[in-house]
Amino acid sequence: MRRPLPSSLSFVGRWYIRHVPWRTGAELAVDRVNSSLREHPRRCVARTRCGARFRLDTQDLIQRYLYMFGTWEPHMTAWLQSRLRAGDTFVDVGSNIGVFAVLASRLVGSTGRVVAIEASPEFHRRVREHVELNGCSNVRAVHAAVSDRRRELSFVLASSKNMGANSIVPYDGPAESSFEIEALPLPALLEPEEIARARVMKIDVEGAEGAVVRGLVPMLDQLRPDAEITVEVTPDRMRQLGDSAEELVETMRSHGFHVYRLANDYSPESYPKAIRRPLPPVRWRGPVVEESDLVFSRVDAEELA
Numbered sequence: 001m002r003r004p005l006p007s008s009l010s011f012v013g014r015w016y017i018r019h020v021p022w023r024t025g026a027e028l029a030v031d032r033v034n035s036s037l038r039e040h041p042r043r044c045v046a047r048t049r050c051g052a053r054f055r056l057d058t059q060d061l062i063q064r065y066l067y068m069f070g071t072w073e074p075h076m077t078a079w080l081q082s083r084l085r086a087g088d089t090f091v092d093v094g095s096n097i098g099v100f101a102v103l104a105s106r107l108v109g110s111t112g113r114v115v116a117i118e119a120s121p122e123f124h125r126r127v128r129e130h131v132e133l134n135g136c137s138n139v140r141a142v143h144a145a146v147s148d149r150r151r152e153l154s155f156v157l158a159s160s161k162n163m164g165a166n167s168i169v170p171y172d173g174p175a176e177s178s179f180e181i182e183a184l185p186l187p188a189l190l191e192p193e194e195i196a197r198a199r200v201m202k203i204d205v206e207g208a209e210g211a212v213v214r215g216l217v218p219m220l221d222q223l224r225p226d227a228e229i230t231v232e233v234t235p236d237r238m239r240q241l242g243d244s245a246e247e248l249v250e251t252m253r254s255h256g257f258h259v260y261r262l263a264n265d266y267s268p269e270s271y272p273k274a275i276r277r278p279l280p281p282v283r284w285r286g287p288v289v290e291e292s293d294l295v296f297s298r299v300d301a302e303e304l305a
Helices: 007-019 026-039 061-069 074-083 099-108 121-133 160-165 192-197 209-220 235-240 245-254 268-276
Strands: 043-047 053-057 089-093 113-118 139-143 151-157 177-184 198-203 228-233 258-262 292-297
Touching (some): 007 026, 026 268, 053 121, 074 228, 074 292, 089 099, 089 192, 099 121, 099 139, 099 198, 121 139, 209 228, 209 245, 245 258
Parallel strands (some): 089 113, 089 198, 113 139
Antiparallel strands (some): 151 177, 228 292, 258 292
16 A cells, blocks of 8 residues: 655645646656545645635545645636636536636626535535635625526535535435535526626536526526636436436527537646646537537637637
8 A cells, every 4th residue: 555645745746746847757746646635635725826725625636636736627727717807707506615716706806796606515615715715705605506497406425535526416326425405597596787797607517517508598698799608518427317418519509609628637647738738618519428518609710719
């Protein structure tokens, strides 16, 4: 069994990963530090690359990557930084601990608005904690689930090593935790001004994206012309709920949106390169057969520069 790194070496490894140019040997450092922080968690307040502070437990995947790399999903982060401007509204469906909500808060400024919607009671509490920790007065944190109609939903978390995987997809194994909560269509959770000013909506709901998109259809024609919607699409999980990625894509196309795919690789060794050279969303014309970050935009181009 691999022995854990002493805390001092984990800290040095983290500094090396964040600040030393990517070179031979760095992959080994990433693998060793990642494994050590997962199996022997560090709990602390750490600062991200955008200057925000988060209270982290490195047992969890997202929180561990924030601690190691100072960012989560670097391609998505860079794309949001290229889209959001002062005065915009950002809607974050499935906010987790508030990583993108806090980032967007800084990008849209005091004249903008962020709506952070999270179903998990624990993650909703963490969103509020991080909003307060970073002085984000322009964030409205909403504790609710999102679906195509009003109904009660049951969520299950399989493992605390990926706490972002709370899902309504049927699961027969041992559960880390579970909860029930009322779900509403997205238009019922947003204020009219938030719908009218929404520049970007981000949907990450672990398989329930089909119902969420069906529920937002009535408001698609109310959005500003440059509004863009990004959805993490998980075809296998969608099928278990009776939905399909094809139906979701066709729904968005029928309302004038073109389909783009944004690169996303969760392997830790991919992060340094993605941070240095994040990729823009590129036009997607094929079927969606694997987990994908899709971006829907009325811009007709080969990539969303």
